[in-house]
Amino acid sequence: MSLCDAEKTFILHGVKENFRVDGRDREGYRPIELETNIVQHAFGSARLRLANTDVLVAVKLEIDVPFPERPFEGKLEFFVDCSANATPDFEGRGGETLAAELANILTSAYRSPQTFNLKKLCILKGRKCWKICVDILILECGGNLFDAVSLAVKAALHNSQIPLIKSINIDGDNIELNVSDSVFDCEKLDVANAPVMVTVCKIGDQCIVDPSLAEEQCSVGSVVVAISQEYFSTVTSIGKGSLHPRTMCNSLELGQKVGIRLNKAFMETLHNIQPDEDVGFLK
Amino acid sequence: MSQKIHIRTASASNRIKPLPTTQKCYKIFTPGEVVINASNTNFVRGHGTYEEDGDLKASVAGVKEQVNKLISIRPLKSRYNGQVGEVLVGRIIEVQQKRWKVDTNARLDSILQLSSVNLPGGELRRRSVEDQHMMRQYLQEGDLISAEVQSVFSDGSLSLHTRSLRYGKLGQGILIKVFPSLVKKSKIHFHNLPFGVSLILGNNGYIWISPPIDNKDENVGGFIQNLDEVIPKDIREAMARTRNCILALAENKMMLFDTSIVFAYEESLKYSVAELLLPEAMIDVALLTQHRIHMLEDYEFQ
Numbered sequence: 001m002s003l004c005d006a007e008k009t010f011i012l013h014g015v016k017e018n019f020r021v022d023g024r025d026r027e028g029y030r031p032i033e034l035e036t037n038i039v040q041h042a043f044g045s046a047r048l049r050l051a052n053t054d055v056l057v058a059v060k061l062e063i064d065v066p067f068p069e070r071p072f073e074g075k076l077e078f079f080v081d082c083s084a085n086a087t088p089d090f091e092g093r094g095g096e097t098l099a100a101e102l103a104n105i106l107t108s109a110y111r112s113p114q115t116f117n118l119k120k121l122c123i124l125k126g127r128k129c130w131k132i133c134v135d136i137l138i139l140e141c142g143g144n145l146f147d148a149v150s151l152a153v154k155a156a157l158h159n160s161q162i163p164l165i166k167s168i169n170i171d172g173d174n175i176e177l178n179v180s181d182s183v184f185d186c187e188k189l190d191v192a193n194a195p196v197m198v199t200v201c202k203i204g205d206q207c208i209v210d211p212s213l214a215e216e217q218c219s220v221g222s223v224v225v226a227i228s229q230e231y232f233s234t235v236t237s238i239g240k241g242s243l244h245p246r247t248m249c250n251s252l253e254l255g256q257k258v259g260i261r262l263n264k265a266f267m268e269t270l271h272n273i274q275p276d277e278d279v280g281f282l283k
Numbered sequence: 284m285s286q287k288i289h290i291r292t293a294s295a296s297n298r299i300k301p302l303p304t305t306q307k308c309y310k311i312f313t314p315g316e317v318v319i320n321a322s323n324t325n326f327v328r329g330h331g332t333y334e335e336d337g338d339l340k341a342s343v344a345g346v347k348e349q350v351n352k353l354i355s356i357r358p359l360k361s362r363y364n365g366q367v368g369e370v371l372v373g374r375i376i377e378v379q380q381k382r383w384k385v386d387t388n389a390r391l392d393s394i395l396q397l398s399s400v401n402l403p404g405g406e407l408r409r410r411s412v413e414d415q416h417m418m419r420q421y422l423q424e425g426d427l428i429s430a431e432v433q434s435v436f437s438d439g440s441l442s443l444h445t446r447s448l449r450y451g452k453l454g455q456g457i458l459i460k461v462f463p464s465l466v467k468k469s470k471i472h473f474h475n476l477p478f479g480v481s482l483i484l485g486n487n488g489y490i491w492i493s494p495p496i497d498n499k500d501e502n503v504g505g506f507i508q509n510l511d512e513v514i515p516k517d518i519r520e521a522m523a524r525t526r527n528c529i530l531a532l533a534e535n536k537m538m539l540f541d542t543s544i545v546f547a548y549e550e551s552l553k554y555s556v557a558e559l560l561l562p563e564a565m566i567d568v569a570l571l572t573q574h575r576i577h578m579l580e581d582y583e584f585q
Binding site: 002003004005006007009010013014017019020021022023024025028029030031032033034035036045049051261262265267268269270273274 | 291292293400402424453526555556559
């Protein structure tokens with residue numbers, strides 16, 4: 001989709017007047033729809049819909065050997081799959097760069113021990129640990145992918161349950177793990193500090209959050225800010241354009257402000273989710 | 284000013300339910316469903332159907348339409364099937380030798396011939412080689428146009444024309460996309476709504492919302508875009524509200540025509556424009572609009 005100059009002008013003037021095409025102000029976020037625990041065979045899953053952006057995330061657990069340099073820590077891996085159903089651009093190898101970019105940003109946002117405690121995933125020092133594989137499937141692309149993905153990942157991790165290990169038998173090199181027989185003997189992951197990402201888009205002289213697909217096309221450059229509680233965890237610029245230092249500071253400020261608000265609203269929703277039997281967006 | 288961020292859970296309890304129907308319900312056939320039994324041989328197979336073991340079965344999900352013996356199933360959701368004379372909104376995707384390729388939400392890209400546009404200045408003459416070189420200055424990739432279907436080629440692709448002052452390049456405004464089947468066919472598709480918004484309801488499901496067009500302006504050919512013009516806040520607000528109202532109606536599968544849009548606009552005034560993005564507000568507006576249209580129909584019937 002490419003816009004004509006007149007449409008871009010209209011969006012540009014709207015941002016200037018603090019009244020965007022759909023009536024939001026510059027800091028306004030579109031309504032979000034969230035569903036958790038919808039994939040039966042995953043340890044945790046979530047689906048998030050932000051306007052036309054639709055993301056499905058599933059969490060799977062494996063037993064692995066820790067990295068030699070970090071014997072006390074588990075592993076966390078992200079894999080993004082851009083389905084060609086989302087947009088025709090993803091056909092063939094089209095979505096690969098975007099997928100790699102998303103996975104990299106997520107990895108770097110979750111790297112700090114302040115955001116996500118990997119030490120809890122350790123089973124036996126240097127020998128066994130849990131590896132969390134987060135699979136992200138992009139079902140539809142309607143702008144603001146980074147924010148949607150980070151929220152969906154957070155929800156899926158919140159929904160995940162790690163089986164409790166009752167005992168460990170060590171016999172030389174053989175390690176035997178005994179998992180509790182009851183499927184309900186599980187531990188929840190702590191995601192209170194997990195980062196949320198906010199894309200701050202520069203349009204004209206102003207910065208906006210939660211850009212739609214059309215607004216993304218008008219932007220000269222954008223910054224993705226990952227906020228954990230109230231601290232920055234990662235900052236990356238995406239797209240071609242570069243930013244003036246002053247704009248950069250403004251957009252970081254805006255990203256932090258909105259990120260804190262978003263995180264608060266999101267945690268509230270996560271805690272209010274009732275275990276509901278009749279879930280699944282296909283129903 | 285900071286807006287609240289709305290995050291809702293999509294569990295069954297607070298999932299949005301479809302609007303109750305007030306009008307006569309049509310039976311919707313699903314693909315593979317038998318439309319006409321084998322015992323009845325008195326039919327002609329139309330679009331959206333196939334024959335198996337003598338039965339006539341639906342190949343798409345939709346409603347049955349019968350013209351004498353010809354039985355066809357009209358799909359509820361589909362790409363746009365053009366018919367001669369329909370008004371549509373399209374986006375230029377390619378400039379070729381003597382024609383433009385236009386995206387009109389049809390199965391194949393539509394074609395706008397250089398010979399079927401009005402040249403700027405309203406000149407009527409044969410198109411020369413210079414005109415061919417100038418084509419990108421008239422319409423370039425990404426530009427939006429309003430046009431009319433001139434003819435349908437044998438493969439189903441459309442040939443468009445803009446040989447009227449009404450048609451041509453579109454200026455500043457908002458494009459929204461809905462299902463083509465939701466746009467009600469009528470004689471007029473250009474509307475100037477009372478709250479200062481003008482609207483083009485393309486039959487192809489592309490709807491163009493723009494600031495009011497004053498007809499006094501000598502608008503010839505329609506290749507001029509005024510990029511310096513800043514649209515005042517009140518008109519911008521009306522446009523955004525119209526946009527959200529149309530999306531609310533489309534979300535709830537309501538027919539789009541001037542009356543329904545005006546009703547929805549009036550019913551939506553109790554919400555702020557940004558609030559209209561919420562599913563609860565959308566369904567409320569759609570319900571109230573449905574009610575008013577129903578009342579109007581009853582009144583006309585009496």
